[in-house]
Amino acid sequence: MTTYTICIFTENTIGLLNRITIIFTRRRINIESLTVSETERKGVSRFTIVIQHESREDVEKLVRQIRKIVEVMAVFGYLNDEIVFNEIALYKIATPLGAKSLDVETINKQYKAWVVYWGLDYVVIEKTGNNDDIFAFFEYLKQYEILEFVRSGRVAVGKTEKGLVEYLPEAEWAYYL
């Protein structure tokens, strides 16, 4: 199994997420993570979808099927070494009176994680990194009581010189930048 990251640039319209995921469902491909946000161009959304697959050929076919959707402008499929990618995780840790105190120095220096919220008897720690980093930190935090743990889908940018939006069809784009 190889991890593929598929970046899809689309018009920002209702129902498009459904139209895209149907293509995965029909081919029985499980979506490991999915993130959608608007890009630096107004009205253009960017989907980042992570899948595991055995066959590069099948992933290429999948990419072509996604490209076929009318509102899809461009689709790029990547292996991990072709992109810079990250995820973000939040850990909610119980800190009741008398509990083991947090080692904030280790958390900051060794795990590059930060306490972002102090509750009355809990804290919320934020960490960005790849899957392994986030789970290594999770392992470390097991010595405390983890009340909640959540992580986001992957976001990724290509390692190419140009931005991916440069590959989009020409039009009168409005920019945020």
Added chain:
Amino acid sequence: MEAIASTEPEIAHAVDTAPAVTLAPAYINGSQALMRALVAEGVDTIFGYPGGAIMPVYDALYDFQDRINHILVRHEQGAGHAAQGYARVTGRAGVCLVTSGPGATNLVTAIADALIDSTPMVCIVGQVGKKLLGTDAFQEADVIGITMPITKWNYQITDANEVPDILSKAFYIAQSGRPGPVLIDITKSAQLEMLTKPFAYERCRSIVSYRPRLVPKKEQVEAAAKLINEAKRPYIFVGHGVQIAKAEGELLEFIEKTGIPVATTLLGQSTISTNHPLYVGWLGMHGNYGTNVLTDEADVIIAIGMRFDDRVTGDASKYIKQAKVVHIEIDPSEIDKIIHADAPVIGDAKEVLKALIPLVNANDHTVWRNEFRKYEAIEHEQITVPELTNNGEKIKMAEVIDMLSTKTKGEAILVTDVGQHQMMASRYYQFRRPNSLVTSGGMGTMGFALPAAFGAQVGAPDRQVVAVIGDGCFQMTLQELGTIVQNKQPVKAIILNNNFLGMVRQWQQLFHDRRYSFVELQNPDFITIARGFGMDGQTCSERDNLSDALDTMLAHDGPFLLEVIVEKEENVFPMVPAGASVSQIRLK
């Protein structure tokens, strides 16, 4: 798409200049805007069925009866297939108008059929009012969700101001590139609301995110030409795409220059006259003997506007492994989907052939072409002759089609349903004109033929339309006899009645040890049914009467139903068993 642009009505580019009928010109409601958009788009025919959530549109339609011919079907599936038949013979989008909920869900089969057979269609579907969306309101169904996987594009209009832009986009998407069905769901509130700006309609010419390539890349054409010029045993497969692109003339020029033999897919039939010396037959499960066997002998396959359906390839893992493949396709997702293309050419078949013709060498490939004749002789002797000259008690399907072909001089539009009769019709009808076979290929929808034949007749009033239907298929959509009669369309329908679901029975005989599981039908008296609808008809069960019966049908002024009682347990051969490779084709 150029092919469509050439058939554009006069009003094509204009902002709609049609005079408003009942209201001041500037401000109209969503339903009236919809009507004016249809007129601006050149729509002259709609197949539909009214209901609660589409009533404002029907009210607006009342004032447009002089410009839009609305045809009231008997079931929404009939509207869908009729629109398909219309689209297939005209090349323009067939338009359906139905209500929400069951009206829309009844269209689903036809939409799926249109998608897989690349048929342009615009389905306009009523929806409950905007405030009721998502409340399980009466006749509310999530039609956008239901049709998402089976439409090329769909959209829900909730604001009357969206009507002109969305309609123009709908027609552009349905008719351009690889054509397909588009569904527009329009809420009742949007149908009733007034537009807040004057109505203006501009035909859509492009969409940023959707740019089908028509003119091929030069290097792709050159690579294809190189393979074709080096080929010793080249072989052309023609699919539906050639007729969609109206590239029949370019195809002829191309093959007559290169001398390459041509086979077609099921939907590719009638692209080229069956008596053309370079035509060798059709491909696939019930295609011809030589066309299938010799796919394994060709060194270059030139596939034009076809998608290597599993009914064509048999076991795809063993298919044309020896050959280089030139794949000419407008839809890039078809490249390498089933069969690897050594030289893919993305583009409209007409544009690609035009670009290719000057680059290919003149040739005649006589020796190679003669190999097809050897297999033809075998097939002729073992299958065709026995089927056409049998003296058995019962008439054979082949005889009916062969006689029909002779009597219509191969000039009719043949509309078939799905099953044995479909394969027999394809085998024995000698097509002489392009765009003459309307059949449900990819989806294999039983019940397609009767409404599709009606739609084809509406779209091609000057041509003889003959539907060939099985007794099982007929009973799926026979209510459309009413539509045919009410609209006085001279559709001729032939039921080949063997009292069986024949193709399923054939498979049960060949692969399930003759365990005939639920395939025998106790049929009604079809002619009495036709008469009940006000349609003439007759039954023919004797060979001696067949010729007269066909003459009576063809000469009849108006629609006619001819029931022919055919042999009960007849099988269609040649046959490539499902999952076998094409070389394992069986002659018996």
